[in-house]
Amino acid sequence: MSVLPFPSFLDDVKEKGFKRAALEGVNEIVERATAGMNVQDIREALRGEAASRKPNPRLQPHADGFWLHMRPSYFHKSVTGLYPEFRLGWLSTYFVFFLTITGIFLMVWYTPSPDVAYANMINIMSNVPFGQFMRDLHRLGAEAMVIIVFLHMLRTFFTGSYKKPRQFTWFTGVILLICTMFLSFSGYLLPWDQLALWAVTIGASMVEATPPEVVGTNVNLLLRGGPDIGANGLLRFYLLHVLAVPAILFIFTGVHYYKVIIHGHSLPPGEENIGEDTAKRVPLDKRVYFIPDILTSEIMWISVTTLILVILVTWFFHAPLEAHADSQVTPLGTTAPWYFLWIQGALKLGDKVLWGIVFPTVVIIFLMVMPYLDVTKSRRFADRRAAFSVAFVLLSLLVYLSYMGLPEFGVSTSADSEILHHMLMEPAHNHMGVLRPIPFDQLVPGVYTTRQFHTDDYDGDIGTALASFQDGIPPEQNDAILFFLQNTNHLPINALNFTAVPADAPELLEGLRRLDEELEANHAELPNAWGAIIITEPQNNLKRVDVLLVWDDVQIENGEPVLDENGEPVFILDENGQRQIRYNGQYMFINRNSQYFAAPGA
Amino acid sequence: MATIAASQTKATIEQNAEPKVVVAAPSRREFLYYVWGASIVMLLGQASVVLIWFSLPRFKEGTFGGIFNFPVDKIPANNAAPFNEPAGRFWVTQYDESVAVMFGVCTHLGCLPKWVDQNNRLECPCHGSKYASSGRWLDGPAPRSLDRFPIVITFTDGSTATTSADGGSILLNGRTIASMRIDTGRRIKMPGLGLPEPTAG
Numbered sequence: 001m002s003v004l005p006f007p008s009f010l011d012d013v014k015e016k017g018f019k020r021a022a023l024e025g026v027n028e029i030v031e032r033a034t035a036g037m038n039v040q041d042i043r044e045a046l047r048g049e050a051a052s053r054k055p056n057p058r059l060q061p062h063a064d065g066f067w068l069h070m071r072p073s074y075f076h077k078s079v080t081g082l083y084p085e086f087r088l089g090w091l092s093t094y095f096v097f098f099l100t101i102t103g104i105f106l107m108v109w110y111t112p113s114p115d116v117a118y119a120n121m122i123n124i125m126s127n128v129p130f131g132q133f134m135r136d137l138h139r140l141g142a143e144a145m146v147i148i149v150f151l152h153m154l155r156t157f158f159t160g161s162y163k164k165p166r167q168f169t170w171f172t173g174v175i176l177l178i179c180t181m182f183l184s185f186s187g188y189l190l191p192w193d194q195l196a197l198w199a200v201t202i203g204a205s206m207v208e209a210t211p212p213e214v215v216g217t218n219v220n221l222l223l224r225g226g227p228d229i230g231a232n233g234l235l236r237f238y239l240l241h242v243l244a245v246p247a248i249l250f251i252f253t254g255v256h257y258y259k260v261i262i263h264g265h266s267l268p269p270g271e272e273n274i275g276e277d278t279a280k281r282v283p284l285d286k287r288v289y290f291i292p293d294i295l296t297s298e299i300m301w302i303s304v305t306t307l308i309l310v311i312l313v314t315w316f317f318h319a320p321l322e323a324h325a326d327s328q329v330t331p332l333g334t335t336a337p338w339y340f341l342w343i344q345g346a347l348k349l350g351d352k353v354l355w356g357i358v359f360p361t362v363v364i365i366f367l368m369v370m371p372y373l374d375v376t377k378s379r380r381f382a383d384r385r386a387a388f389s390v391a392f393v394l395l396s397l398l399v400y401l402s403y404m405g406l407p408e409f410g411v412s413t414s415a416d417s418e419i420l421h422h423m424l425m426e427p428a429h430n431h432m433g434v435l436r437p438i439p440f441d442q443l444v445p446g447v448y449t450t451r452q453f454h455t456d457d458y459d460g461d462i463g464t465a466l467a468s469f470q471d472g473i474p475p476e477q478n479d480a481i482l483f484f485l486q487n488t489n490h491l492p493i494n495a496l497n498f499t500a501v502p503a504d505a506p507e508l509l510e511g512l513r514r515l516d517e518e519l520e521a522n523h524a525e526l527p528n529a530w531g532a533i534i535i536t537e538p539q540n541n542l543k544r545v546d547v548l549l550v551w552d553d554v555q556i557e558n559g560e561p562v563l564d565e566n567g568e569p570v571f572i573l574d575e576n577g578q579r580q581i582r583y584n585g586q587y588m589f590i591n592r593n594s595q596y597f598a599a600p601g602a
Numbered sequence: 603m604a605t606i607a608a609s610q611t612k613a614t615i616e617q618n619a620e621p622k623v624v625v626a627a628p629s630r631r632e633f634l635y636y637v638w639g640a641s642i643v644m645l646l647g648q649a650s651v652v653l654i655w656f657s658l659p660r661f662k663e664g665t666f667g668g669i670f671n672f673p674v675d676k677i678p679a680n681n682a683a684p685f686n687e688p689a690g691r692f693w694v695t696q697y698d699e700s701v702a703v704m705f706g707v708c709t710h711l712g713c714l715p716k717w718v719d720q721n722n723r724l725e726c727p728c729h730g731s732k733y734a735s736s737g738r739w740l741d742g743p744a745p746r747s748l749d750r751f752p753i754v755i756t757f758t759d760g761s762t763a764t765t766s767a768d769g770g771s772i773l774l775n776g777r778t779i780a781s782m783r784i785d786t787g788r789r790i791k792m793p794g795l796g797l798p799e800p801t802a803g
Contacts, residue, residue, distance in 0.1 A: 198713060202728055205711035218658065226659045227666055236657075328688035330714040332727045348729045350743050352710060410742070411730035414720035525720075558741070559721045559732070584719065 036060020074287040088152035095145035102138040112238035117192035139319035160379030161266040167371035169259040186241040197325035206356040269379035323426040345404030415522035442505040450516035526551040541592040667787035702771035704737040747792040763803020770798035
């Protein structure tokens with residue numbers, strides 16, 4: 001007779017006592033939740049013992065459970081070590097989920113609108129608890145995923161695992177590589193900073209070059225949502241970033257992994273006869289069961305990866321944020337993200353249709369069809385020297401093109417512009433102008449010059465050196481420089497009264513020294529140069545820092561100084577045979593409350 | 603007799619030949635499935651076109667660009683540094699006694715070149731294209747010289763000059779400019795690395 005009108009837990013308690021009934025209840029819940037393993041089975045697995053009952057309960061979750069039905073119940077022993085897989089495929093999968101989760105967190109505080117996107121970034125970085133942490137993880141995770149996915153592809157190539165019957169697995173892998181890179185790239189636009197605007201402008205302009213013109217023009221309009229990147233473009237890239245491309249990525253991750261399971265993990269090349277594929281026929285003594293060995297190993301790998309990421313973002317890496325997007329100024333040294341530097345390098349070679357459209361398309365198509373072209377049977381290293389040679393040549397090309405993508409290659413500008421840029425540049429790629437991180441209190445108003453380091457003629461007496469230097473500037477030069485400062489740069493200053501940098505401003509002194517060193521290093525283009533740092537305080541808690549460069553005018557041809565037979569620059573003289581001066585200057589404003597800090601590790 | 607023998611031989615040959623796969627003409631049901639499938643494919647095609655049409659931005663007339671009445675005193679001296687007007691994304695330049703207005707966007711991939719006085723040229727910070735003060739291509743991957751906007755110049759003697767269809771600069775011929783109008787709504791693409799001939803307008 002049941003306690004209640006229907007069979008219930010109370011009947012068990014009545015029959016077996018509470019403790020035993022409760023334990024059996026827990027056991028049953030565990031067995032249902034794991035789709036087949038009770039507490040005893042789990043403990044046996046964790047202790048490393050063989051299963052004590054039959055049928056083997058460790059296979060049940062694969063047969064009956066949703067999550068593990070996607071995973072094989074055992075692996076070949078030869079693929080479970082570090083070699084040949086290096087766990088790169090598993091880590092790539094992990095990053096998909098890692099980035100989805102951190103991305104969803106960031107979406108909570110983000111609106112894809114040019115009006116507020118940048119302010120959202122500032123808010124996430126400075127006001128949201130763990131906001132910067134989450135953003136750093138998302139950004140670093142994205143870059144790590146590009147590396148991991150690329151290494152995964154290299155590994156697959158070198159072990160020949162793309163060969164029959166796994167050609168299509170490789171094909172879907174190339175699609176995943178493209179998705180990864182596009183996701184990483186489209187994420188660049190969302191903070192709406194300078195890097196975002198110009199990187200995506202370049203990207204969209206490349207698409208615009210697609211022939212025929214009607215296609216390029218319209219695809220460009222579809223991407224940008226207007227003639228320029230604006231509110232529509234930001235929204236479109238946001239939707240691509242959080243919906244469209246992830247959807248494609250998830251679908252093809254499924255296809256890719258399904259194919260991996262169908263064909264089995266390919267064994268190390270040396271373990272099979274040439275032309276054979278025995279991955280699916282795993283002898284009993286070679287089986288390593290998913291539960292518990294593979295499962296714990298995989299969890300260990302992603303835990304260590306997460307730990308490394310957390311350590312990096314805590315002490316060594318912060319996702320950079322540049323100045324607010326400005327459609328009227330392209331910053332000097334605009335570069336693509338590092339994994340697209342090879343395209344930026346190629347674009348410098350010439351025709352944008354050839355290098356911006358045809359070249360990347362050929363690369364992608366080559367990767368996709370490569371396993372169908374290379375139909376040689378052997379996966380052994382010794383038989384594939386030709387393929388390896390081609391791969392190494394292509395990798396070298398990739399590295400060299402990436403080097404060509406750097407601003408140093410083909411985009412260097414005049415020495416004075418470079419120096420001003422080094423001194424004052426807004427943060428970009430974890431770098432910023434030398435003078436920006438100087439503490440606000442060390443920016444003591446005054447006029448300082450690099451000549452304070454050239455005191456040899458005055459027995460090291462800075463005061464005499466500066467006074468003598470000031471007296472030595474011809475009045476008409478002095479007037480010209482002042483006119484430039486007042487009218488071009490709108491600096492309300494009536495005289496250049498040089499003083500030595502105060503003793504309590506060591507970082508300002510260091511900045512001035514860097515300026516002097518850079519002038520020295522460019523003495524061929526900027527001979528007899530001196531620099532000045534002029535600090536004023538136009539409002540309370542707001543300081544203005546001007547950098548002024550003055551040098552003797554020399555002949556320049558194609559951006560390089562003309563040198564005579566002695567390697568000396570050729571001066572431009574006025575009608576009296578006197579050297580003429582040239583000058584250039586830039587400035588920045590620094591507020592006490594918006595101080596810059598050197599990036600960790602920079 | 604002969605005909606019977608011949609027909610028997612023919613039958614033997616047909617029997618000995620490899621078995622043919624007999625494909626019947628489509629039945630009505632099969633045919634209707636094809637028609638149905640084709641219409642689904644066409645519907646999906648139409649849906650794609652609709653999606654593209656839906657997503658293409660639409661422009662009202664005059665959304666892009668406008669008329670600038672450019673202050674004459676800001677026109678640079680002959681062969682001096684060109685004058686930048688960021689709000690209109692253009693540079694006003696005077697070279698070889700002629701005036702032109704250049705679209706400030708690099709013809710390569712859409713970055714904004716800067717005037718570098720020391721090197722006496724416009725330099726693009728993205729891929730290193732270089733242009734003279736006239737907008738003429740000097741170096742780098744840009745496919746053509748800087749594009750131009752048409753201008754209308756009124757001189758103090760009452761005569762006017764208009765940019766020619768090919769975008770050539772307007773020769774001053776000693777005349778003094780009284781006013782200049784720039785139409786940034788119409789962009790004239792340069793023919794290539796060179797520049798069109800200046801005209802008197």
